[in-house]
Amino acid sequence: MTQLSMTVNGQPVSHDVEDNMLLVTYLRETLALTGTHIGCDTSQCGACVIHINGASAKSCTVLAVQAEGKDITTIEGIASGDKLHPMQQAFHEQHGLQCGYCTPGMVMSAIELVETNPTLSEQDIREGLEGNICRCTGYHNIVKAVQTGAQDMRKA
Amino acid sequence: MYATQYHKALSLNDARSQLAACDDAKLLAGGMTLIPTLKQRLAQTDLLIDLADTGLGLIEDKGSHLKIGAMCRHHDVETSELVAKMIPVLSSLAGGIGDRQVRNCGTLGGSIANNDPSACYPAALMALGATIHTSERDIAAEDFFVGMFETDLDEQEIVTAVSFPKPDKAAYVKFPNPASRYAMVGVCVAVMDGDVRVAITGAGQDGVFRHGDMEAALADQFSAAAIETIAIDEEMLLSDIHAGADYRAHLVREMTRRAINAC
Numbered sequence: 497m498t499q500l501s502m503t504v505n506g507q508p509v510s511h512d513v514e515d516n517m518l519l520v521t522y523l524r525e526t527l528a529l530t531g532t533h534i535g536c537d538t539s540q541c542g543a544c545v546i547h548i549n550g551a552s553a554k555s556c557t558v559l560a561v562q563a564e565g566k567d568i569t570t571i572e573g574i575a576s577g578d579k580l581h582p583m584q585q586a587f588h589e590q591h592g593l594q595c596g597y598c599t600p601g602m603v604m605s606a607i608e609l610v611e612t613n614p615t616l617s618e619q620d621i622r623e624g625l626e627g628n629i630c631r632c633t634g635y636h637n638i639v640k641a642v643q644t645g646a647q648d649m650r651k652a
Numbered sequence: 653m654y655a656t657q658y659h660k661a662l663s664l665n666d667a668r669s670q671l672a673a674c675d676d677a678k679l680l681a682g683g684m685t686l687i688p689t690l691k692q693r694l695a696q697t698d699l700l701i702d703l704a705d706t707g708l709g710l711i712e713d714k715g716s717h718l719k720i721g722a723m724c725r726h727h728d729v730e731t732s733e734l735v736a737k738m739i740p741v742l743s744s745l746a747g748g749i750g751d752r753q754v755r756n757c758g759t760l761g762g763s764i765a766n767n768d769p770s771a772c773y774p775a776a777l778m779a780l781g782a783t784i785h786t787s788e789r790d791i792a793a794e795d796f797f798v799g800m801f802e803t804d805l806d807e808q809e810i811v812t813a814v815s816f817p818k819p820d821k822a823a824y825v826k827f828p829n830p831a832s833r834y835a836m837v838g839v840c841v842a843v844m845d846g847d848v849r850v851a852i853t854g855a856g857q858d859g860v861f862r863h864g865d866m867e868a869a870l871a872d873q874f875s876a877a878a879i880e881t882i883a884i885d886e887e888m889l890l891s892d893i894h895a896g897a898d899y900r901a902h903l904v905r906e907m908t909r910r911a912i913n914a915c
């Protein structure tokens with residue numbers, strides 16, 4: 497057991513956790529933040545993507561204890577009250593999801609992409625989302641959503 | 653995952669003494685290979701020693717070579733202006749590893765210590781004639797990569813950095829596995845002081861290797877045409893669900909051709 501403290505979506509949190517607990521398990525089971533999903537056990541699908549100090553990471557491939565002192569953002573932390581984040585709004589408007597399983601990870605990856613490259617081409621988006629697998633949409637509307645979200649993030 | 657203990661090392665010396673004190677400890681770098689392996693219970697360990705805070709993340713201009721710390725993430729190498737200026741082949745190689753999230757975590761040291769037969773970095777280390785610095789000694793890349801998932805490292809040894817000599821020109825081209833992005837075949841061609849070196853990853857049963865016949869042909873005439881008829885021995889190539897040895901042999905020639913043209 498290790499005493500663990502970090503900031504999640506702006507709130508300080510602290511718990512005693514087993515050293516072998518994954519960050520995604522800590523978020524989902526200890527903090528009940530179930531928006532972060534688990535889609536595979538090979539670190540390939542990206543359903544679990546969150547931000548650690550602003551950089552996207554697969555929370556299924558990080559131990560909770562590795563996040564000691566870090567600033568974590570999950571899909572639950574990006575809206576302002578009832579107002580969706582521009583990227584969430586864009587996924588909604590452009591039908592960037594069907595079952596929605598991959599969506600939290602897609603949105604978190606897309607936000608980092610836009611934050612680090614404000615002039616994304618379609619190719620940049622497709623390559624930038626290589627770590628996120630969607631089994632429903634065929635990606636077409638996801639790319640459109642990220643393009644719209646990028647424009648709206650610049651305006652916001 | 654089986655139960656384990658976690659220790660965040662505060663210096664290289666701390667990591668060394670923790671490693672010496674525990675019979676069954678493992679170093680944790682980016683975790684991109686180790687954590688999936690532990691999660692699937694393919695491996696087990698009593699102690700994980702996290703190298704994140706040991707100060708091994710520097711990238712330094714050493715004149716004739718570039719020294720990159722073991723804990724440099726692929727994203728650090730991909731976006732470093734110094735790397736782009738001195739050895740641009742490393743920027744593009746690092747930028748092509750896995751996906752964005754893998755590059756945000758995975759490290760140079762972890763990649764070479766793991767020596768996955770499909771990993772990208774080993775090809776560059778071999779083609780550029782890099783030197784691996786460890787907590788104990790310096791090792792030439794040729795001696796470091798011993799076989800599939802096997803290196804010359806002792807159990808108590810920690811990779812601290814890699815020195816890459818600056819090539820006259822070099823390029824790395826891979827045919828990525830469509831799902832994982834690992835190299836199905838990846839080829840690094842480098843011209844070093846007039847010498848041509850060709851290192852191939854993803855293809856060999858014993859991991860990364862250099863192709864002497866292609867090197868000799870290219871030393872005579874540096875063009876894609878020069879390797880057209882050079883034999884590629886299928887007997888020593890991997891054959892698995894992703895590609896048979898015959899297809900890999902084809903990819904070796906094709907990726908080499910593309911790397912020569914990209915030089």
Ligand SMILES: Cc1cc2nc3c(=O)[nH]c(=O)nc-3n(C[C@H](O)[C@H](O)[C@H](O)COP(=O)(O)OP(=O)(O)OC[C@H]3O[C@@H](n4cnc5c(N)ncnc54)[C@H](O)[C@@H]3O)c2cc1C
Pocket residue numbers: 538539540678679680681682683684685686687703722748749750751754757758759760761762763765766770771772773805809810811812832833834835
């Ligand atoms: C989806 C996915 C796609 C990937 N695609 C690619 C790809 O296209 N090309 C590619 O090259 N790689 C690829 N990788 C691998 C990735 O590049 C990682 O760099 C690699 O997995 C290991 O690095 P790490 O820092 O994560 O090491 P870890 O997983 O933390 O460690 C790996 C091993 O190295 C040991 N180790 C770590 N650091 C040191 C050190 N300093 N000294 C001694 N031993 C050490 C550890 O004990 C462990 O045994 C991919 C990985 C994933 C999950």
Ligand code: FES
Pocket residue numbers: 533534535536537538539540541542543544545554555556557
């Ligand atoms: S759950 Fe699939 S990458 Fe994390």
Ligand code: FES
Pocket residue numbers: 592593594595596597598599629630631632633
């Ligand atoms: S919307 Fe169903 S997996 Fe992407």
